[in-house]
Amino acid sequence: GIQVEQSPPDLILQEGANSTLRCNFSDSVNNLQWFHQNPWGQLINLFYIPSGTKQNGRLSATTVATERYSLLYISSSQTTDSGVYFCAGTQGGSEKLVFGKGTKLTVNP
Amino acid sequence: NAGVTQTPKFQVLKTGQSMTLQCAQDMNHEYMSWYRQDPGMGLRLIHYSVGAGITDQGEVPNGYNVSRSTTEDFPLRLLSAAPSQTSVYFCASSPADGQGKNEQFFGPGTRLTVL
Numbered sequence: 001g002i003q004v005e006q007s008p009p010d011l012i013l014q015e016g017a018n019s020t021l022r023c024n025f026s027d028s029v030n031n032l033q034w035f036h037q038n039p040w041g042q043l044i045n046l047f048y049i050p051s052g053t054k055q056n057g058r059l060s061a062t063t064v065a066t067e068r069y070s071l072l073y074i075s076s077s078q079t080t081d082s083g084v085y086f087c088a089g090t091q092g093g094s095e096k097l098v099f100g101k102g103t104k105l106t107v108n109p
Numbered sequence: 110n111a112g113v114t115q116t117p118k119f120q121v122l123k124t125g126q127s128m129t130l131q132c133a134q135d136m137n138h139e140y141m142s143w144y145r146q147d148p149g150m151g152l153r154l155i156h157y158s159v160g161a162g163i164t165d166q167g168e169v170p171n172g173y174n175v176s177r178s179t180t181e182d183f184p185l186r187l188l189s190a191a192p193s194q195t196s197v198y199f200c201a202s203s204p205a206d207g208q209g210k211n212e213q214f215f216g217p218g219t220r221l222t223v224l
Contacts, residue, residue, distance in 0.1 A: 042217055088152075
């Protein structure tokens, strides 16, 4: 099965800073999702982005399927952005979602 | 729509006890799955189902049973709880097109502690 690697594992920012989170896949994926797990443990869907670029407010994501990576951009970070960000993908005809280990983001006021 | 719901939110068990974690969705999704989340390990797939009457094992199935009698419900059973099953459990669902190209949605999770 595919392997999913996320970097960096930890990131500490001051409020207002920008950041880029990376997700690398060992093989091509059919589905690519980004999630935010907030401090209460909820998994929030951020982007469904198997290819291309999407934007939602201060967040945007880009997936380059041919090069097997995806990037999540957070601009003008806020303390509410803190939490763990996961990327996950499926391979072949499978619906099974494989997760990376996450990037823990801490935004300080 | 309520989306994906899970009960209970929290549970404490003693070693050897059994219990069922409930998961339901009202989106008429064919695909449902269970994950466990442990510190530093991300989410790992326990069992999944591509439709009523069809289930299969994921990455870490030992100690867990599932069944899928309806499209809406996908319960996870722990037959004899062990401390190693202390974890946060998430249920997810999505449409199933046989191509793995659908967005998946997660429930709020169940935090289980086995003493």
